Amino acid sequence: MQGIVMEIKGTRCVILKKDGTFAEIRNRNYTVGQEVSASNPAIGKALSAAACLAVICTAAFGYHLYYTPASYVYMDINPSVRLDLNCFERVIDVVPLNEDAEVLLSNVTVRKGSAEECMNTIVSACQEQNYLNEHNTDIEVSVRTDSAKLETEVETASAAIGAEHLEVSVFQMDEEENDSAMEHHISAKRLRAMRAYTAQFGGTIDENLALLRGYTNDEIFTMIREAHRSQESSSDAQQDTAPSDSSGTSAKPVETPSSATHTEPEETPDNTKNTGETPASTTPASASGHQLPAKRLEAIRAYTEQFGGTLEKNVQLLQGVSSSEIYKMIKEAQAEQGNDSQDEDTSAAP
Numbered sequence: 001m002q003g004i005v006m007e008i009k010g011t012r013c014v015i016l017k018k019d020g021t022f023a024e025i026r027n028r029n030y031t032v033g034q035e036v037s038a039s040n041p042a043i044g045k046a047l048s049a050a051a052c053l054a055v056i057c058t059a060a061f062g063y064h065l066y067y068t069p070a071s072y073v074y075m076d077i078n079p080s081v082r083l084d085l086n087c088f089e090r091v092i093d094v095v096p097l098n099e100d101a102e103v104l105l106s107n108v109t110v111r112k113g114s115a116e117e118c119m120n121t122i123v124s125a126c127q128e129q130n131y132l133n134e135h136n137t138d139i140e141v142s143v144r145t146d147s148a149k150l151e152t153e154v155e156t157a158s159a160a161i162g163a164e165h166l167e168v169s170v171f172q173m174d175e176e177e178n179d180s181a182m183e184h185h186i187s188a189k190r191l192r193a194m195r196a197y198t199a200q201f202g203g204t205i206d207e208n209l210a211l212l213r214g215y216t217n218d219e220i221f222t223m224i225r226e227a228h229r230s231q232e233s234s235s236d237a238q239q240d241t242a243p244s245d246s247s248g249t250s251a252k253p254v255e256t257p258s259s260a261t262h263t264e265p266e267e268t269p270d271n272t273k274n275t276g277e278t279p280a281s282t283t284p285a286s287a288s289g290h291q292l293p294a295k296r297l298e299a300i301r302a303y304t305e306q307f308g309g310t311l312e313k314n315v316q317l318l319q320g321v322s323s324s325e326i327y328k329m330i331k332e333a334q335a336e337q338g339n340d341s342q343d344e345d346t347s348a349a350p
Helices: 049-058 099-106 115-128 148-162 175-184 188-201 205-211 217-241 294-307 311-317 323-348
Strands: 002-009 012-017 022-026 035-037 071-076 080-085 091-096 138-144 167-172
Touching (some): 002 022, 071 148, 071 175, 080 099, 080 115, 091 099, 091 115, 099 115, 138 148, 148 167, 167 294, 188 217, 294 311, 294 323
Parallel strands (some): 138 167
């Protein structure tokens, strides 16, 4: 017999059975909301007042209350997985959101317990199957919940995972974002990539999902960044050649998103395991409501010192770009500056 633990009473507990009735069984260190199996339970003839109240309050919902999702936790590594949790903060379903996730979950059993337990199992499986390695250490966790308790649990679990030389960023999702991700059956990171691509190149989410099928999120973010850089270069060139007005100052051209050229992506294979050769990426999505690990924040500060802008702006600009790629860009810029400095010294020499 299976049931859901509704109340703990010392050495005994009250469970809600599949048929919507209640029973009293021995408490084996159960927790409220836990799904349990028991054989030949001793049915209590007189349940406590709290249990009677539970009968009145939950009779209309019955056994299905346990299996109604109330919160969602998305994990984007390369396999993209969604954890569906009920009102007791118990994981009731583990949903693969891409082909890599289907492969991952076919080779590992994720016990449907707490969010922390499931997150740790998924991370361990990704390490074993080489999705997480010395070249790929980034994990994005996105949470949609009204439960402060679950938010704290996910943040604590993410911090513990980050202590294992992994970079974990935690994002908060609003209801509209979660609804959109659910509607399109995609992960939170994929949704951010699609929205950033659509904002840059136009079209609709549905059109671009079909267009970019088989492209990784990092490849999409790379196209966005390259288009963004092309826009900035074009804008700078226009400013340099712009005629002066009567006051002697250059007329500043109006920047428009349409100045970027949208090149249709070529056919590529579907998502594959991350081997460390994945291109760098970026998305202009909002950075509000997320927490950055210290290593990540240090890299973005170094980027800000090198290229300018504000820390907040660069957090948004560099979403999806690994810390190692950020340091690579900084190193390349510093090397280029050094070469320019040597050229100036040479030209100035008699």
